[in-house]
Amino acid sequence: MNDIHLIQEIERYLDGEMGLPEKEAFEALLRNDPAIGRQVAEHRQLLQQMRANALRKDFRSRLDAIHAKAEFPTPSRTETPVVPIRNRRRLWLNLAAAACIALVTSLATVAVMQNAARNSSSAQYEDVRRVLSSMQQSQNALIRDIKGKNAAPANPGTYGGTCFAISRNGYMVTNYHVVAGADSIYIQNNKGEAFKAVSVFEDVSSDLAVLRIADSAFRSAPLPYSLKQTTVRPGEEVFSMGFPRDEIVYGKGYISAQTGFNGDTVAYQVAIPVNPGNSGAPLLDADGEVIGIIRGKQSSSDGIAFAVKSGHLRRLLDELPKDKFSRKDLKQKNQLSGLNRVEQLKKLEDFVYMVKVYN
16 A cells, blocks of 8 residues: 555554454554554654644633633723722633633643553564574475475575464465465474475464465374364463474463453463464463464563464364365364373374475
């Protein structure tokens, strides 16, 4: 969008004129483009300053109007000025009104400026994809896929994240911001095997993307987990596995709120450690059912993360072509229930992949 249109959209967003789907899409754009996020913050502060300035101007104009209405007799050089009782009463009423206006305006100005200060220092959302560079060479830089036909590029890529299997025939889910603008995508399992993948479905509003392994002959073992269908309550224990580095990493925590950043009803707030590279990682409950997908974190506080709810993922998967995506894979009996955590992780790690994006 051009600059004028962008400013118009920012003003509509700040004024609360966007509908829910439009607001969610715009907030996804903010997460994916830090430059636009900074522009929104600057525009919000500008509007607050303009409102405070308008209050001050209004206060001055009210005072001027009061002074104009006040009846002050012009004293002569030879006589002592005498203010009639009626006029003196009116004068005191006008001064009292001016004082009230001054107090209200001052309090309003202070409130606006305090709100601006809170907004400028408030917690900001941060996605957790990993920025790769030549200094972050993978320990499996020359990996190949199972049949040895494809090799992942030797350079480390542009961005990294995590995905996990949602079917036996090569469908994976990750975050949209991980693969946005990708020229090519490779996924790599914990054994160092690499597979070329393509994005087949993207939902910007929920920040989810469905990938498919390019090799149509790909098949995996039956999925050991299912998508949880019931609501998860605050306090429930959860865990995750992802790739903040070239080795799969386990994290443990609990649900801290049933809404995400800024009250986002599509996501949970989770008390769990996440780092760049955890974007797209599965979030599971104690029984090993998938309850969400790690999406981002609160940049000003450690251990506060956000995850898209599995119910939204289920609705998204219902939109995929039924002749290509097998929904029955996610309806199989959960094989992780009843196992201790070590055994759960051992089964789970074969279905969680590192994502490498090349722009």
